[in-house]
Structure formats: C-alpha cells, structure tokens
Amino acid sequence: MPDLNAIKAEAKRLLAEGVVEVVVAFKPGDTPLHPQPAFFTNVDEVENLVYDGLCQNNLATFLTRLPKTKKVGMLVRGCENRSVNALVVEKQKSRENLYLVGIPCEGIIDWRKIVERAGEAVLAVNENNYVVEIETRDEHFTFSKNELLHDSCLRCVHPTPLSADILIGEALPEGNLAIARKAVEEFEAQTIEDKYAWFQKEAERCIRCYACREACPMCYCTECFVDHIEPRWTESGATPAGMQGWHIVRAFHQTARCTDCGACERACPMDIKMTYLTEKLNHDMINKYNFEAGLDTQTLPPFATVTLDDKNRFMA
C-alpha cells in the first residue's frame, strides 16, 4: 500500500502552495467497508484523507461535475488516470487545470466479497502486503487480497498511473493482456443462445437506478438517451426491452472510452455484471484498431475520428 502520509503531505502542499483549489480523494465512511469520495479545500481538512483498497469509486466521475476552469488535484490509480486522459481528449477538462497524484494500484477490494465471507458486521479492515485482516463483531478473518479483489482489477493491465504529475510509491509491473482477455474469450466462446441467456439474466435484474451511469466518468451527457422524450430511444420501465436496451446502448456508448475500471459494477445495487460487455468492446478496439482508451491526452478514439482516407463513407 502507498504511504498515506506521503499522500497527505502532497495534498497539503498542493493546497498550501495554491497549485490547486480542491483535492479530490477519499475520507473515512461510517463503516470501514465504505470510504467516501471527499473534496478537500484547505490544508487542515487533509488530516481526514484516507486511502485503502476499499476506495471503490473512480474519482474521475467528479471531474465533469466541477467547474471546468477550477484547478483540481486528484488522487488517481491506473484506471482513473486513463479516465482523466479520456476526458481531456474529449475536451471536458484541460490538463493544465489538473494535478494528478498517482498511486500505483494493488487493486480495489470488492466489499461484497468481504460481506459474503465475513458478514456485514465489519468493524475494521487492515491491509498489509496483499493480506487483508478483517475484524467483525464476533470473529477475525484473514484473506489474501487477491481473493477479495474486484473482477475488473484481477484483469488490470495498467495498474500504475501513466501520466500522473507525481507518483506516490514504486511503479508496479504492467498486467498481462492475455490474462485480461480470458474472460472475454470465455464469453465469446459461448453459443449465441448461451450468450443471450447470460445477457438476459444479468440485464433483467436491473432496477433502472442508473448508479452505473452516475459512477462512470465517461457518462457525463447532460441528457442521457434514456431521458430523451422525442424520440424515445428505449422503453422507460423495468421491462425486458427497457432493461436490455439500457445495457446494450450504455455499453456501446463506452466503445473505446471505457478503461475497465469496474466502477459501474461496483456501484450496481443488483450485482449486475456489465463489464463483460464493455470489455468485449475494449478488446475489439485493441484487436481491430490497436487502441486503448486514455493512454494519452491527444489520441481521439477511432469512432470519434473522421479522416479522408477512411475506407467507408461515414454517411451516405
């Protein structure tokens, strides 16, 4: 785990020296399982900053909610850094107004995996050297961190922020794309009927709360397609057509923009798996266009690019 004191010191420096107006990071939640995103605007508040494996949100989702010209400091892990880059590419924020405090990421713990194993009466969680110690009302548990990691993190390729202004701690080795691809390949290998059955089973638990949308840094449209009235793009309710429509279009809108941070899945109150769709699209983009979202702050996603030598005409 990165040194919390070093993070705090950097956050304090940024505020004290006026490098940024706000530092976006985490503060303790009411229970150890749920640290809360936090916005620090003065040095004294920073004492309250926390960072651990349970910080499950992609903080970049707050970037488009802050005034564009505000100077923002932000704690970023590998995926968050890429989300920030993708937002810069889409001109949602200029890089000059950002200061990224990078954290090489050991992976985000899926709190549901803790509750499954230890119950919800968790009083304390301590992480050390990839071992997680959990204190509950009645018991003590020890797990390897890998056992508790969120599925997206198990296939992470870029755990270290690629373009942070400062890195707190040592860079971690890149992940293995072949391993990352395994889940997608397994999904692809199914018959079309099985794939649809899988999709149906996941999508139809949806309650249309849009936590996945709100947790996603790339879902920043002022008016989401589901809220559009004329024309209406999908059924409004929790019907099979409505739920499937939402999940398909949501995934497609993420094409070459998704960094597989998994924030959508972690936000879902119904435990719906949805990264298998976006991951499939991510790997298609790698295979067909050699493109991964957010590796830099200049390259437009293939589907946002139009050039004169495009093979097909964009529109008839």
Add this chain to the structure above:
Amino acid sequence: MQSEARSPYTPIPMHVLHAYYESTDRSLKTLELSFDHAADSQAFFQVFNPGQFCLLSVAGKGESALGVASAAWEGDFVRFTAQNVGSVTSALHALKAGDALGMRGPMGNGFPLDDWKSKNLVIIGGGCAFSTLYALTKHVHHEDHRGDYGKLTLVYGTRTSGLCMYKHDIAAWHEDEDMEIHQAIDVPEDNWLHHVGYVPDVVRQVAPSPVNAVAVVCGPPIMTKFTLPALVDLGFSPENIFTSLEKRMKCGIGKCGRCNLGPKYICKDGPVFSLAELNALPADL
C-alpha cells in the same frame, strides 16, 4: 375526487368542440372540450370549482396539467388554453374540432369562493396563467353570483397585446361599469390605450384598497414573486393574498410525489394557497 367506475389514472373520454388560437403568435391555443358521456359531465360539474385544473391526455404522448378556463354556467363544456412548450402541448395544439382526447379532473382545491363572499376581489394575472382567473372572473361576474361579492378589480398583463387572451370578454369588461379593469403590456406599442409596464408595478400604481378585500395572483413565477410583496406593501394581510402554484405533475392525486412543497402536494392540497400558508412552507419552488 374519483369516480367509482373508473381508475383515477384513466382519462375521461372527451372530444374537441372548438379549437382556436388565442394569441396572434399562435403560441397559445384554446380548446373547448365536451364530454362523450353525460354521466362524466354530471360528475365533473358536481364538484368543479374555478381554480381547479385537469390533466389533458393525448394517447402516446402523455398528459399535461392545465387550469380550467371556463365557468360552469357557460355550458356543458370545459375550456383550456395551452401554451406550446413540450411534446404533449404541441400534440394538443395539433387537435381540431371533433378529435378525441382524454381528460382527468377536476383536480386540486380551486379558489375558496365561500370564504371570499361579501369581499372585494382584486384579481391579478399575467400571461397564460390568467386562464383560471378568467374562469374566476366569469363565475363571479355572472348575475347569479355577482351579488355575493363586493367590488371587482382586474389587473391583467401580457408581454405584448397580441398575447392577450380572451380578447372579446376583456374588451367587453373595459366597457363594464361594474368592473375596474387595468390591462398592461411590457413594452409600448402603437395605439395601446392602457398601462405599459410589469404587473407588480401596475399593481403598485393602481393601488387597490386592502379594506375588506382579497387579492388573487396567478402569473409566471417571476411576476408572482414581485407582486406578492407589492400587495403586502399595499396593506393586504398574508391571509388575504392568494396564488395558484405550478410544479411538474404526473398523477394529479398526490401519489407520485413530484409536486410536493414541504408536506403539501400542489396537485391535491393546492394549487391555490394563501400567502400565509406559503410562508409556513419551505421555499422549494
């Protein structure tokens, strides 16, 4: 109120009797609707009170809340004036005589006419929100009811003269000795014989007497916001100032939650509130 036979969510079948533009810019259209079934008409007029509203329904488009702009004595029909602002109102604008549509209502409390008896009425309206005040004026001005109330003063402002609604009656009321009417437009126009200025300023200028009087204000939020303090300054007590509120509505019967103002639902407990009542509610408009 709900009828026994039909779900409160199911519209009453109606059809368009007359449809005509109310303003020269064609942004306002008046629909006069009649009932397909006599029983529905009876049930409607048994409870209808000026100040109430209905939800007009176009199948496939949705519903839109509109104040009733007719008085019961006018006949077996209900009048509405719709401003073309959204998908439902634009569908309403497309309707012509003979077309079918749905209606739910009457909804809300309406004006507390019984409490106002023997009092002088100061009726202040702006823009298309004047519709329910038109219904109120028509009701009060009718010979059956006129004796129940004191002096009748009307202040009505629109942005331009072309946006003035119900021109025929307004013109007649200017000639009527029984009524004091002050009409205003926002900016000067050629041949305009009445006030020029915003409604709150006209109210201050006209300075209706607060003695034994109630004032009722319906207009765009910005007009209401500045007219209420003008009336307070003129000496009207908050208990004698009334306004009709608007918020996004869906169900119209206090269930869907959308139009709450603190613990009150505008659709069910309103839309008419006294300023005294409003002062006790959170400013969540």
Add this chain to the structure above:
Amino acid sequence: MNLILEKQALPGLLQSWREQYDVYVPQKMERFSHFMPLTEESVLVTGEPHNTRIPPKALFLPMTETLVKFTRFGGYEDAQQNVQPRVVFGIRPCDAQAIQLLDTSFIQEGYTDPLWLERREKTITIGLGCHQPCHNGFCTTVGYGPFNKSDLDALLTDLGDTYLVETLSEAGEACFQDLSPASDDIYEHALEIQQIAHDQMPVAFETENLKEKLEQNFNSKFWEEVSQSCLGCGVCTFLCPTCFCFDIVDETQRKQRVRNWDTCMFRTYSLEASGHNPRPSRVERTRQRLSHKFVYWLDQVNQIGCTGCGRCVRYCPVGIDIRAMLRQAQTLPFEVSHAV
C-alpha cells in the same frame, strides 16, 4: 394467539398454503435474497441476518406496471391486474412497517390508488422478527423495532429449532390453524429474545428536535456538505422500503400508459417543460430526500418516514450514510418552536 411451529414443518406448511394462495418467500438470487413465488423446488432463505435486497414494497408497487391501455380511436381503458390472493412470508418488521407508512399515502378518502389497494387487500403478510439484528439497520432509533408488529398478520420469532408464531389477525390465525399453542414459558422465553434483540440495536442518531433542525436549516451549508459526493443515482430511494415516487410514461408501441419507479434524486424528476427545475442540483435533491423522511412524513401522519432497514447505508455506491448525515444534522443550530 401464540403458537409453536417446528422449523422442519415450515416448508410443508408453506407448500400447503399454495393450494389457496400465491406464496412469496425470500429466495436466493445471485448474492442476495429476493421475494419470489414459491414453487416445489424453492429454497428458502430465512437465515440471512438481513433483508431482501429489493424491499417487499415491490410486491405492492411494482417497478413498472400498466395504468391505462389505449384503445383504438383514441380511447382509454383501465389496466386489469390479475392479483390472486397471496401470502408474503418472511417479511421483516421494518419492511412491514414501511407498507403501513405507504398505506397512509396510497389509501386516502377520495384519493385511493386502486392498484395498491387491491394488492393490499389480497395479501396476508407474515413477518419474521430479527433475533440477530442486522449491523447497518437502525429500526429502534426511528421508533420501530426488530419485532415490530405493525401491519403484520402474524410474527415469527426464531427460537432455535422452533418458531414462536404470534398471530395478529384472523387471516394470520387461519394460516396457522393446525399448530399447537405455545406454553407461557416458551412465550416468556421468546419475549426475552425479542427484548435482547431490541436492546442490541445501538442508537444511530438522536431524533429529538431533528425535525425542527432540518426545517430551520433549510438553507444551511449543511446540505451542500452532505451531498457533495452524491452521484445522483437512484440506489438509496429505489431500495428504500418507504420511497414511493413514480413517473407516468406513455409506451407508445405497447399502447399503454405505465408507471415506473422514479426518484427525487434524478435531475429529470422535477425538471419542468419550461426548463425551470425547482431542485436544480444534488444539494436540493438530497434535502428533499431527507426532509421527506424526517420532516414531511411527520407533518403528514406524525410518523418518521424511515423504518431503519439500512439498505441505503449498505448500497450507496459512494458510502453516504444517512445515520452520519443525521448525526451531523443534530449539531445544527435551532430554536425551540412555540406552538402557534
């Protein structure tokens, strides 16, 4: 009546109800439990220390349901629902309490929702008390409790190998008519278990003067502070057993007007056609959510509109905790209001 039910006899009893009723019991779905119709193969989940993920309000106010059907030639007709008499077994006291709260909104003289009413009238609710209270719930704090009996036809208390069944209505009695009565000793023992559970629940926040504090600080910075990290999703409200807001939408292709769960936390909820939004940001929306539960419900029916089920605490994607918010609200300044 106080009766004794052997745990091993429960599955058979539930199956026997199917002759007369549709029976809903919590069953496993993914990593959580969910009220689903009982079949011969159903596996019960009664041992879970906490609630179903989706509150049983969904059995009375479905996420989506048809209100009106469009007929040819521009007409309308009532949607018919086909609700069979049913028993909901294993409903937790917090969720049953929530149904009672919702009744006060949906069943009102002159303003009754016929779809809600029909489902309510046709449903028998059998509660399962919480002898091991859940960790994030706070039912006792808001004036209810782990063995609250409100709105139940019978309440079960887990005694190990048996349940104590307290029947609370004729319908409840009929469901358990073949059971033998519980002895006074057993009943006393059950009461003790109930009391211990009740006492185990910590006070999550003080409710005294909370209403006044929230009311008087309507324009406080407090709302900005507590809503800062809110994502604006519908998790807290959709999973809330007392939240009931809905949207009405025309599904043109299906020729139906439907209602869907909606939430004051969505931007589009209060957005008007003119573009004006009385609650333009998460600050006002958070204020509405909390004020509804801890101010407006009290004004309307003199009850707190939160039953302390803990779902919003557990599943908020950014860890916003209503208990912490209200503890912070308790530090706000206020003046004692004098009766008018």
